[in-house]
Amino acid sequence: MKPHKQIKDWGMGLTAPLIIAGPCSAETPEQIGQICKEMKEANVVPHLFRAGIWKPRTRPGSFEGVGEEGLKWMEIVRHHLNIPITVEVGNASHAELALKHKVDVLWIGARTTVNPFAVQEIAEVLRGVDIPVMIKNPMNPDLELWMGALERMYAVGIDKLAAIHRGFSDEYDKRYRNKPNWSMPIHLKREWTGMEVINDPSHIVGRRDGLLEVAQSAMNFGLDGLMIETHHDPDKAWSDAKQQVTPARLKEMISSVDFKTPLENMKPDEKLQDLRRAVDHMDDQLLDILQERFAAIDQIGAHKREHHLTVFQSDRWKEVMESRTRKGVAKHLSEKFMKELLYCIHEESVKRQEKQLREAEPIKK
Numbered sequence: 001m002k003p004h005k006q007i008k009d010w011g012m013g014l015t016a017p018l019i020i021a022g023p024c025s026a027e028t029p030e031q032i033g034q035i036c037k038e039m040k041e042a043n044v045v046p047h048l049f050r051a052g053i054w055k056p057r058t059r060p061g062s063f064e065g066v067g068e069e070g071l072k073w074m075e076i077v078r079h080h081l082n083i084p085i086t087v088e089v090g091n092a093s094h095a096e097l098a099l100k101h102k103v104d105v106l107w108i109g110a111r112t113t114v115n116p117f118a119v120q121e122i123a124e125v126l127r128g129v130d131i132p133v134m135i136k137n138p139m140n141p142d143l144e145l146w147m148g149a150l151e152r153m154y155a156v157g158i159d160k161l162a163a164i165h166r167g168f169s170d171e172y173d174k175r176y177r178n179k180p181n182w183s184m185p186i187h188l189k190r191e192w193t194g195m196e197v198i199n200d201p202s203h204i205v206g207r208r209d210g211l212l213e214v215a216q217s218a219m220n221f222g223l224d225g226l227m228i229e230t231h232h233d234p235d236k237a238w239s240d241a242k243q244q245v246t247p248a249r250l251k252e253m254i255s256s257v258d259f260k261t262p263l264e265n266m267k268p269d270e271k272l273q274d275l276r277r278a279v280d281h282m283d284d285q286l287l288d289i290l291q292e293r294f295a296a297i298d299q300i301g302a303h304k305r306e307h308h309l310t311v312f313q314s315d316r317w318k319e320v321m322e323s324r325t326r327k328g329v330a331k332h333l334s335e336k337f338m339k340e341l342l343y344c345i346h347e348e349s350v351k352r353q354e355k356q357l358r359e360a361e362p363i364k365k
């Protein structure tokens, strides 16, 4: 597959870390004008201005966005700040209207990403159009669905792509509106080389406090930008009042975040090179040990075949799991990590042994 175009190649003078800010919803032309004015005064002009035009609300009856009219107000942003604009599109007609009003960048929200029909319909409208699209993670932590939406865009010729991590709904963990799952963006970056992932702390936290902490974690993990909902009078906002910040606060936040450098295009220094050589050596040792362990597992498998024993032995497995987890925890490895590691090793052991049995004794008909 030919590589997609990263933010720096979108032809808009943008670079990562990308800062996207603007209100949850466009409300009135005055509101958009006031936010722009305060951004300018606070000297915090984002790279990309966001505004929700159509709001997917959980239940009908609350403010559902101003619709097409709001797209006309985006001219106000161009006039005051002269920066590109991004809006969310949730269906084909939104996409048509956004193109008609020359929106610069589109994003697809979490509630749309979960639905391949809707994503495909939007993709059909965008077929052959040169416009960047950002895809928010689906509501549930399903990497395939997230990748699928990016692939649907890529398949119709949209090669200017980025993803947005906005967290996942979690009915038990009330610390967050949408709990971050840092493994997901990292996994996406591993699966799709060069895919940039913007972080959306506003939807993750759902409140003003705690935004900075999440934004910093995103930068520590190596994410590629921040989308922060910004309103001149957050408490009076027509949607998401609790999580929006003023332009002045946005400025403080952006100044306090420590934007880290990805090493990708730089030569690591001597110290890092030495430490990585040590890690390379230890990984080789780990592999040698694993090879020896699986050789022993194979011998146990041969013994089981001879004595007609099942491969899975629950008592032994329980003992292995409990004792190794205890030892690992004593060595400051987390219990979760120990369990996942041991599950993975055990799964491979029983699969190898079962294959041994199957191949040694083909089923006779």
Ligand SMILES: C=C(O[C@@H]1C=C(C(=O)O)C=C[C@H]1O)C(=O)O
Binding pocket: 297, 300, 311, 312, 313, 314, 316, 317, 320, 345, 346, 349, 350, 353
């Ligand atoms: C190796 C064995 O087979 C399986 C694999 C185990 C392991 O990987 O440690 C433990 C128990 C069994 O489910 C065994 O029975 O000892």
